[in-house]
Ligand SMILES: Cc1cc2nc3c(=O)[nH]c(=O)nc-3n(C[C@H](O)[C@H](O)[C@H](O)COP(=O)(O)OP(=O)(O)OC[C@H]3O[C@@H](n4cnc5c(N)ncnc54)[C@H](O)[C@@H]3O)c2cc1C
């Protein structure tokens with residue numbers, strides 16, 4: 001896919017991946033072998049009928065391609081951009097065994113963008129059935145559930161703690177990967193369907209689940225996994241140490257990078273981002289766009305980076321240094337408690353564990369100091385307990401909501417997405433939202 | 446958008462902001478706070494709740510203009526972009542009100558710290574708790590809510606740095622000079638004040654609550670900007686607090702965290718927060 005020129009990316013939050021034009025899409029689509037037993041579909045968590053939509057592109061019927069994708073996925077323009085396709089559909093593509101897999105994600109995006117541009121995204125609702133559902137959280141899981149239920153004639157209200165709807169899609173994933181305009185369009189489509197959004201509404205604080213139960217026939221908890229983890233190392237509270245969530249929220253949600261925004265963002269000149277997932281890459285690349293030196297410090301090696309493959313490539317193109325097999329053990333500070341560096345240990349890879357992932361261990365006596373003046377911790381997140389305050393919804397010892405299907409320990413309350421699985425992916429969160437909607441309908445709630 | 450009913454000067458650079466926010470007011474209790482944004486492009490500012498009326502849905506806040514973000518609030522007329530709350534936990538005294546009947550509590554408020562103190566004392570008085578209050582300000586120009594406070598406290602003491610009204614000197618010296626028995630102290634104001642009050646009450650053996658108000662973004666535990674060290678552990682002021690045991694808070698670490706404003710980058714950051722309004726008065730920069 002064509003990309004924004006490397007030089008243009010510094011100082012700009014414009015989207016990096018530029019998407020296919022018609023000709024490119026047709027060329028790519030024509031490479032599809034239209035397998036009788038398509039493996040790609042099995043690699044997709046929501047089983048989008050991939051060969052069928054690709055065939056429609058080839059036939060020039062992009063509208064039908066959209067209908068096919070939309071049947072399985074509520075947010076194709078988002079998923080086309082942020083799904084880890086190389087681990088899902090594309091990893092199973094026969095073409096990929098000898099050469100390049102079909103760029104399924106890029107084709108999905110092409111179709112979805114066509115639909116957005118040509119306003120094919122409107123949804124139709126059945127007549128109201130008089131039932132009311134409250135959804136907690138407006139990330140991909142909440143939005144999907146809202147759309148599915150509204151289509152079935154439910155009256156849906158989405159409660160969101162922040163001042164904007166979209167969850168991680170607006171506060172976490174940066175503009176240069178997922179333009180906010182796209183999320184906005186999806187939300188507008190839901191509003192047109194009659195879904196109501198109540199912003200600035202932290203459930204557990206302004207209302208509890210018990211309060212909601214008095215007003216609604218069912219509740220769907222989709223409050224995500226928004227709590228940042230810290231390492232617990234010495235001086236981690238020093239000035240200049242931030243969570244990736246804070247950095248990303250200030251930049252994305254509150255637009256620190258825009259001229260007219262008043263949100264200040266603290267910037268070092270020599271920044272270390274600790275971690276290796278999408279969150280770490282997004283934080284590093286966002287900070288790099290302010291023209292600062294950025295190093296990504298990761299315990300394992302490039303091959304184990306959990307972030308999307310394309311993001312890692314773009315990150316390296318943008319001049320971010322990857323420091324592998326390195327782990328901080330202490331934050332070094334000056335007398336004013338400002339970060340002046342990290343004491344780090346070298347790591348080595350060990351055998352693969354049961355999950356097939358290689359472990360790591362510290363190399364004794366390998367300590368050294370690494371100079372920096374800002375540290376961003378991107379070590380993963382856990383669910384926010386706020387929404388279930390004063391409710392009987394059961395959780396496990398990690399704070400994940402316990403469900404059967406999507407049903408919680410409370411008959412009227414359903415849950416899904418990151419709040420149930422811990423930090424995962426957009427597509428899985430979306431799928432859970434769909435499933436919850438189905439279960440709410442099936443249980444005749 | 447939230448409707449503004451009042452946004453008026455009530456003291457030197459101090460304003461009262463009343464808005465219609467039933468979702469905040471419905472479940473609100475003394476000790477909690479809100480986060481407001483003047484416009485969609487504004488910083489999120491935590492503000493203490495000064496009063497609320499459950500029957501009308503009206504929420505009252507008091508703010509001091511200390512920087513560009515609070516300056517933006519002054520110019521608002523009819524509407525404010527966002528008000529979210531009630532955030533944080535209600536006051537420990539309010540939650541365990543039955544334990545405090547017949548006991549004596551002293552509040553020590555510094556500057557606009559008087560705003561969150563007011564609803565707490567009001568609540569305690571409604572439940573027959575004996576409450577005194579010391580209110581310290583730089584000079585009498587900064588006094589607000591004086592009459593209201595007099596009416597709800599058993600004893601109300603004013604202390605000014607320059608002696609322009611009431612006790613001439615610091616709130617800590619004023620507290621010492623009272624030489625009275627108290628079962629609990631609640632200190633709310635600049636971090637430095639809360640530190641010294643807590644040191645004193647430790648000597649005097651009075652259990653002490655402080656209310657911390659560091660920089661915040663979301664107010665729901667999501668960013669970690671508000672983290673503090675309490676009893677050796679990292680806590681988030683927004684969800685674990687804002688109240689903590691004054692004898693366990695690591696004030697020096699909290700004060701050091703404010704040193705960020707002494708660095709070059711920090712200065713620039715503060716300039717954006719505070720604009721030309723920087724006056725060294727809020728205690729954030731450590732100038733004072
Ligand atoms: C920086 C970043 C980059 C990522 N990149 C990718 C990627 O490239 N590909 C991918 O597939 N996945 C990615 N992910 C993961 C993906 O975004 C999440 O798995 C997905 O968003 C989870 O969806 P959700 O709806 O469960 O929760 P969220 O998107 O987290 O939404 C939850 C919402 O609930 C709100 N909320 C929380 N508590 C309350 C409450 N008490 N009351 C009201 N509202 C509440 C939150 O404010 C939030 O808006 C990324 C995540 C991050 C943070």
Ligand code: FES
Nearest residue numbers: 664666668669683
């Ligand atoms: S303000 Fe973000 S965690 Fe407290």
